[in-house]
Amino acid sequence: MNRGTRDIWWRMAWRNLWRNRRRTFLTASALSFGFVAASLMMGLMNGMMEEMVSNGTEVVTGQIQIHAQAYRPERSIHDTMGGREGLDVGALVAVAEAQEGVTGVAPRLYGGGLVSSGDETVGAVLMGVDPEREPRVSRFASVFVEGRMPGPDEVAVGAALADKIGIAVGDEAVLVAPAADGSTANGLFTVSGIYRLDLGGFDDSYALLEMGTLQDFLVMDRGRIHEVAISVDRVRAADPVAERVAVAVAGLSPGLVTEPWSVFLGQLYFVVSLASAMNSVVAFMIFGMAIFGVANTMLLATFERRREFAVARALGTSGVALGRIVVYEGLLLGVVALAAGAALAFPLLAHVHANPIDLSAFVGTYSFMGSAIRPQLTVEYSFQEPLVSAVALLGTGVVSALLPAWRVARLPPADVLADR
Amino acid sequence: MKKAAIRFILSGTLLATGPVLAAAPTAAQTPSEILEIIDDVDRMMQGASSAGSMRMEIDTEHWSRSLEMQVWSLGTDYSLIRVQSPAREAGTATLKVENEVWNYLPRADRTIKIPPSMMLGSWMGSHVTNDDLVKESRLVEDYDIVISYEGDRDGEDVWEFTMTPRPEAPVIWGRIEQRIRKRDRMPLWARYYDDDGTLARTMTFSDIRTMGGRTVPTRIAIEPADGEERTVITYVEIEFDVGLDEDFFSLRNLRARQ
Numbered sequence: 001m002n003r004g005t006r007d008i009w010w011r012m013a014w015r016n017l018w019r020n021r022r023r024t025f026l027t028a029s030a031l032s033f034g035f036v037a038a039s040l041m042m043g044l045m046n047g048m049m050e051e052m053v054s055n056g057t058e059v060v061t062g063q064i065q066i067h068a069q070a071y072r073p074e075r076s077i078h079d080t081m082g083g084r085e086g087l088d089v090g091a092l093v094a095v096a097e098a099q100e101g102v103t104g105v106a107p108r109l110y111g112g113g114l115v116s117s118g119d120e121t122v123g124a125v126l127m128g129v130d131p132e133r134e135p136r137v138s139r140f141a142s143v144f145v146e147g148r149m150p151g152p153d154e155v156a157v158g159a160a161l162a163d164k165i166g167i168a169v170g171d172e173a174v175l176v177a178p179a180a181d182g183s184t185a186n187g188l189f190t191v192s193g194i195y196r197l198d199l200g201g202f203d204d205s206y207a208l209l210e211m212g213t214l215q216d217f218l219v220m221d222r223g224r225i226h227e228v229a230i231s232v233d234r235v236r237a238a239d240p241v242a243e244r245v246a247v248a249v250a251g252l253s254p255g256l257v258t259e260p261w262s263v264f265l266g267q268l269y270f271v272v273s274l275a276s277a278m279n280s281v282v283a284f285m286i287f288g289m290a291i292f293g294v295a296n297t298m299l300l301a302t303f304e305r306r307r308e309f310a311v312a313r314a315l316g317t318s319g320v321a322l323g324r325i326v327v328y329e330g331l332l333l334g335v336v337a338l339a340a341g342a343a344l345a346f347p348l349l350a351h352v353h354a355n356p357i358d359l360s361a362f363v364g365t366y367s368f369m370g371s372a373i374r375p376q377l378t379v380e381y382s383f384q385e386p387l388v389s390a391v392a393l394l395g396t397g398v399v400s401a402l403l404p405a406w407r408v409a410r411l412p413p414a415d416v417l418a419d420r
Numbered sequence: 421m422k423k424a425a426i427r428f429i430l431s432g433t434l435l436a437t438g439p440v441l442a443a444a445p446t447a448a449q450t451p452s453e454i455l456e457i458i459d460d461v462d463r464m465m466q467g468a469s470s471a472g473s474m475r476m477e478i479d480t481e482h483w484s485r486s487l488e489m490q491v492w493s494l495g496t497d498y499s500l501i502r503v504q505s506p507a508r509e510a511g512t513a514t515l516k517v518e519n520e521v522w523n524y525l526p527r528a529d530r531t532i533k534i535p536p537s538m539m540l541g542s543w544m545g546s547h548v549t550n551d552d553l554v555k556e557s558r559l560v561e562d563y564d565i566v567i568s569y570e571g572d573r574d575g576e577d578v579w580e581f582t583m584t585p586r587p588e589a590p591v592i593w594g595r596i597e598q599r600i601r602k603r604d605r606m607p608l609w610a611r612y613y614d615d616d617g618t619l620a621r622t623m624t625f626s627d628i629r630t631m632g633g634r635t636v637p638t639r640i641a642i643e644p645a646d647g648e649e650r651t652v653i654t655y656v657e658i659e660f661d662v663g664l665d666e667d668f669f670s671l672r673n674l675r676a677r678q
Contacts, residue, residue: 078482116532123538174530182483182545183509186525
């Protein structure tokens with residue numbers, strides 16, 4: 001078959017398509033609408049997942065964390081990075097910061113203890129932070145309802161904890177904790193501020209101290225920290241950055257474990273992965289329904305032309321060639337619908353992306369797996385989902401054409417021409 | 421009047437001793453034979469007060485330390501323990517009154533009451549919990565006790581008690597076993613099991629001798645079943661019937677440096 005004869009099948013298919021413009025227009029519209037719907041739903045789903053991941057990782061954890069191998073799950077105060085000798089925190093932070101994609105690096109120290117004021121005492125996690133670096137990774141610094149991040153000999157507490165033991169900014173709080181040397185550390189600290197993250201445990205059982213203050217309190221050297229939390233420029237692309245960081249810090253101290261959020265927030269990652277899989281199901285369902293509608297239309301269209309096909313058969317055209325025309329028609333229909341759908345979908349997605357749909361009239365903010373979810377629908381772009389939709393749409397065109405094509409190919413010319 | 425000292429060393433941890441079992445008068449599920457043993461000890465213990473000093477040596481995977489402490493007690497409900505050394509922690513004190521525990525923190529110069537959520541936390545960094553300090557008076561209420569063995573063990577005539585928690589009892593152990601020497605009713609050991617039946621920790625009593633006019637185990641070792649860690653409490657001296665009353669066990673005395 002030379003190029004000319006191949007082209008002619010395409011040309012015939014294209015012309016056939018436009019013999020009944022209204023019908024083609026309606027059929028293509030159905031497919032276009034399916035494409036727009038699928039793209040929008042996937043975009044919204046992605047937007048929701050993006051929101052969950054952002055909130056899940058930007059509030060406290062960061063998108064990447066480094067720990068000593070032994071630190072988790074027990075989180076013993078003794079399992080500091082670099083072992084008992086600790087490591088050069090400044091060097092570690094500098095190396096991590098130098099990696100492409102890293103936007104913030106925050107060293108942290110944890111201890112368990114009691115926070116007390118007057119007659120009230122509650123158990124709390126004492127978290128040592130670098131007040132300069134912490135804001136680049138977590139939201140603590142930006143959610144103070146009163147006061148500010150702690151300086152030396154100061155403590156900042158969550159709003160619920162402050163309520164529980166009745167302390168205000170400027171008050172003194174008693175801190176008690178088992179120190180690293182086994183002694184019972186205790187001391188008075190001035191409350192520098194009260195924050196509200198609106199995230200369960202952090203508001204009612206965390207107390208922030210300046211890193212050096214907490215190290216002194218817990219009788220630990222300056223080189224001893226439990227965690228380095230890292231933020232990245234693209235939340236969903238934390239894995240490759242984590243690999244780069246892991247390689248870069250490996251030389252500083254043995255036994256460091258660098259993990260992206262997809263590992264240390266495994267549940268969240270699972271939900272996000274599930275949502276991605278759901279996207280494919282959505283596409284399958286939308287276009288699965290479309291297949292039957294389009295197939296029905298094409299059956300009708302080919303039935304109308306059965307005499308013409310019979311003539312072509314009688315003149316020696318093979319059944320396969322005729323069937324192929326019908327399949328080409330289906331494919332071309334898909335291409336037309338895709339062009340129209342894309343022309344509609346992309347401006348719509350861009351609009352929703354810029355103007356999220358506000359649902360706060362219907363639902364309040366919800367906290368889910370450590371991630372505060374705002375009641376608004378936004379759209380997140382991605383390559384993958386429109387591609388899936390596009391392939392599904394074209395596939396729909398082709399699959400819809402198979403049954404009509406099979407019937408055309410098996411058309412008995414004599415019977416049709418004789419109206420039998 | 422033999423076992424008075426033990427209660428006071430560790431308050432609640434020494435369940436095998438008289439004072440531990442003595443506090444609860446009713447125990448419907450516990451056979452009368454055991455109650456008789458308990459009653460016997462109970463009579464000996466009534467109103468006993470004591471004062472003394474002890475050394476607590478703690479070995480953990482990460483550090484070892486030794487604390488010298490002064491201890492006062494009255495019956496099973498009151499005790500006051502004050503750290504004398506090391507100097508850095510001198511003055512740190514614990515007051516136990518019935519089910520409540522207060523700590524005095526000399527650096528902060530504050531007294532705090534241990535909140536219920538922290539009762540399972542370590543006391544002074546040792547393998548004794550705050551909960552251990554207060555649970556003693558509830559043992560007969562919280563557990564059904566049976567004699568699971570009676571006879572010769574290693575050349576000693578002993579009882580072995582098995583305690584299983586009652587259905588609604590607010591306890592953390594799945595089962596407690598203890599061995600008691602018959603001739604002087606001295607505890608030899610107590611073993612604490614988790615809910616799933618695995619041994620969680622062992623308490624061993626030894627160096628039984630006369631101190632302050634009574635026979636007491638002067639060394640108590642508390643060892644978690646996993647690992648090499650342990651806390652050893654050794655009696656240095658003790659006096660009994662020293663004339664303390666309830667007023668002594670006050671928050672004011674908790675703070676007083678002596």
